Amino acid sequence: MTSRNRLSMQPARRRGVPATVLLGAAFLLAAQAAQAQSPAPPPPTVEEIDAWVEDAMARWEVPGLGLAIVYEGESYLSTGYGVRELGRDTPVDAGTLFSIGSCSKAFGAATIASLVEEGKLRWDDRITDHIPWFRLHDPWTTREIRVRDIVTHRVGTGSNQPLRPLVTDRRDYLMRLPHTDPDHTFRDRYGYTNDMFVLTGHLVETVSGTDWDAYAREKLWNPLGMATTTARMAPANASPNHAEPHAIIERRFIGNAATTGMPLEPVPWQYAEDVTVPSGGVITSADEITEWMRFHVGTHPNPPLSRSAVELMHTPHTVIRNPSSWMPFEGPGAYAMGWSTGRFGDVTGVGHGGNALGFNCSIALAPERGFGVWATTNRNSELPWVLTKWAMARFVGTEELRSRDWHAEFERSVAEGNRRVFEAEEARQAARLDQGPSVPLEAYAGTYRNGYAGELRIRLTDEEVPPLMPAEGRLGRWDGTPGVHERPAASASAGAARNGARNGSATGTGESTGELRLVAEFDGRERPVRMPLEHWHVDRFDMWFGDVRIGVSFMLDATARVTGVEMDYYGRFERVP
Structure with a gap:
């Protein structure tokens, strides 16, 4: 079933867009950028797009999708x-709210x-000029x-999910980073990191004196007319028009979450918003992301920002030799x-x-052509990336790109990833x-500690504790606290049984099972946060x-x-005497 914003369903009148020249990484991009550009192909009609998307959703087994x-x-x-939710007559439309995962990083x-x-910051200010207590793994x-x-993405801290x-909050998170080993040497190469975008949120709050969501609303979303966009789950879930995330029902499935042929179920929203925003966590709709894309292509x-600021944000800084499948380019980039x-x-x-439990998102722009596409799904799926590649190829791509079978390429990638995972598990x-x-x-029981995770207590108990923690949105937020948007009690009970809880709730009842x-x-x-240990072999x-x-x-x-x-x-944790 297709639901459309009728005011925006027809192609807009054609209007030229000034070319945007992206600077930097001259050895990588300049030669190609200097080539004469071929004319843009005729765009697909709305009816063609509808037919393609509906076939694609059936192929990738996606409940709902937003597109701009x-x-x-x-x-x-x-x-x-x-x-918006399997089993209910709740059509997705242009105003439906989705969580966009790491597409939040641009915000x-x-x-x-x-x-x-x-004038409150400079790009080349030291972080410690604004956050004196901040430390990483070495003084330099x-x-x-x-x-x-x-x-x-060049600091080397990685992503300490x-x-x-x-x-408890961003500061607590950042205070633990000195206890981690870097993924690579500072500034020597590209290394994807959520940690530094956690720091971004803390820096904005420190310098502005307000929380990140409020600052983004005042400085970005309000000027752009993005009235329902938020980085808070509660108001999004209070909206009658929000998508529910879905996940594979099978527990302990170690393959790709986009794997098809496996039944899905709705799950509660989850995100540690007071910790990780804006690494992820922004929630928006097709109508409102349209305004964000128009801002970035210059129309x-x-x-809310000068054109020079936008062009700087698009300027290559860190070379990427082997791009990930979600990146909107072929070959090396930045x-x-x-x-x-x-x-x-x-x-x-x-x-x-972008990726969150039960959501995937992709956004791709060609600023010099005034083009942008955004796609999001309410299950983890490769389809947003397939769709953005297909749309870019059809609107601004070459004949070779338009002839590619993007579905098949991504399906092969999922199958190959699953093959490697399952072979490793067999080994x-x-x-x-x-x-x-x-x-x-009882010899293992005791208290252990390290600087990264803090105190670890190993207890020997006969208390009822589910072998699978109510994490990743299964019965509550993935951090083990109740979800903002709870499922009905009957669904929660069924989920607890599937998780292995023979009696009581997913957090344990305190009742004895008679088994240590x-x-x-x-x-x-x-x-x-409590997790049962299951013996594998020896220690x-x-x-x-x-x-x-x-x-x-x-x-x-x-x-x-x-x-x-x-x-x-x-x-490694050392035992506390």
């Missing part, structure tokens, strides 16, 4: 397809640009990191400021991808030893954080005394 296209600087299409960079234009990097670095359920009547950029046929593509199973714990279970088991417990944002156990397996290996000395724990994602 800007062509020659004006809205060409703003619409929705499918349903983060734009709030920094706004502070620069206000701490001293030299500048504002420009934190939005260009395992910290999200354990910290919005009320731009990361700019909250955007990736590179050549897509005869045009320069600028864009980003892991084959290497498993038929040997029990080397010491009694080890449980790992961390201090969480609002309550302890190795597994615990499950939603659909993510975490290996737990206990370390013993020569006297068989347990001295520490090595835990996937969280590192």
Whole structure:
């Protein structure tokens, strides 16, 4: 079922758009950019787009999809397809709110640009000039990191998602970064990082004196007419027109979440908004993202930033030799400021991808042609990236790009990724030893600590604790606290049973099961985060954080005394006497 904004369903009148010249990375882009550009192909009709999208949604098994296209600087299409929630007559339309994941990063960079234009920041200010307590893994990097670095993916900190359920706010998160090892040397190459966009949010709040959502609303969204766009789950979920995320019903599925042929279920929204925005977490609609795209291609009547600021945000800063599938270009490219950029046929593509539990998003621009496309789905799917590549090819691409079977290319990628994952799991199973714990279970119990995750308590208990924590939106927010938009109680009970909770709620009832088991417990944002340990072999156990397996290996000395724990994602913990 197609639902459309009738005011924007017809192609806009054609209007020329001044060419935008993107600077930087001359050795990478200049030669191609200097070539004469071929004329843009005739655009597909709205009816062609409708037919393609509806077939694609069936192919990728997507419940609902939002789509916005800007062509020659004006809205060409703003619409929705499918349903907001499976099993309900709730059509998606141009005003339906979706969570856009890391497509939020461009908003983060734009709030920094706004502070620069206000004269409150400079791009080359040291971070410690504004946040004196900030530290990284070594003193030199701490001293030299500048504002420009934190939005260009070149610092080396990576993405410490395992910290999200354990910290109370952005400062708590950032204070733990000195305890992590860098992914690469500072400024030596591209390395995707959510951490530095967490820092972006904290920097904006520190310098502006207001929270990031309020600052983005005042400086960006209100001037652009994006009235319902937000970085807060509560108001989005209070809207009668928001999409529900969906996830694969099967628990502990280790393959790609976009895998088709597997039943889906609606799940609650999740995002640690007080920690990670604007690394992700912005929520918007097709109608409102249209205004964002018009601003970036230079045709919005009320731009919140100067054109030079926009062009700087599109300028290559960090070379990307092997682009990810969500990037709107072919071959080597670069990361700019909250955007990736590179050549897509005869045009320069600028864009980003986004992922959250039950949502995927893709945005791609060709500013020199006044073109933009945004697609989002309410399940994890490759379709937004397939759709943006197809649309770019049809509107501004070469004949070769228009002839590509984008569906098949992304389907092969999913199948190959699943093959590698499943083969690795088979090898892991084959290497498993038929040997029990080397010491009694009570010998593992105790308190352990490291600077990254804090205190870890291993308890031996017969209390009812689900083997699969209510994480990743299954029964509540992925940090183990109740979801903002809860599912009905009956659905929650069914989910608890599937998660292995024989009795009571997903957080445990405190009732005895008569069976002793080890449980790992961390201090969480609002309550302890608890995960049962399942014995694998010898002194190795597994615990499950939603659909993510975490290996737990206990370390013993020569006297068989347990001295520490090595835990996937969280590192080594030393036992506290």
